[in-house]
Amino acid sequence: MNLEQLVAAAQRGDDDAFYQLIRAHKEKLYRVAYAFFRNETDALEALQEVTCRAYLKLSKLKTPAYVSTWLTRIMIHTCIDEQKRKRRWQLEPTEREAAHVEDTDSRLQIDEALSRLAPVQRQVIILKYFEDLTIREIASLLGHPEGTIKTWLHKALGALREDLGKGW
Incomplete structure (x- = not known):
């Protein structure tokens, strides 16, 4: 199955296809998160959050060929949101x-x-x-x-x- 077929199957509700899609992009997404946080734990939490957000919003992906870019953008926004949240509670x-x-x-x-x-x-x-x-x-x-x-x-x-x- 190629990438576009995998995305189409995931959009139709095939959870296994979605799992394969995330697994194919896991390393790239982790590297982006780690670049933001410089912390393995936070990067893994961000990866979980992106998986959840992507699963909920998969129907909004219009062009399956851009799934990699779409997932990366979700990761970037997730990391920025988390950094803002941490800044609010930064003072001890x-x-x-x-x-x-x-x-x-x-x-x-x-x-x-x-x-x-x-x-x-x-x-x-x-x-x-x-x-x-x-x-x-x-x-x-x-x-x-x-x-x-x-x-x-x-x-x-x-x-x-x-x-x-x-x-x-």
Whole structure:
């Protein structure tokens, strides 16, 4: 049986034909997965996932001659999906806690720097960046011209940069 006949038989529901098809492409698919993960266990899991996805989607393969390309694309997408999933859980709990402590530290530094600003400058910063108001809305709220609000905002940002350093 040639490749196209094997695909046609598998699409008609012949599980043995599907098994032969996967077996014929197993080495190539494994090499692709191993190139992504550099880990035998993950590569074998990806191969299992591709086998499952291919079995479920075999009816969507339009050109049997491209079965090798089709399977390789499924493998690539499977590997990318798995890498995205792993990236989401990459931080260990202790690293997450350290990131939270660092974030809290940064917030405290910002709060302290804000408390050292003149009251009007602090109000403008809070209204602009914490309440997301526009310059026009702040001007109308405080009862001052827009130009004055822009000046206060500029001076407040300059004072914060000086107080917190250039890294902020």
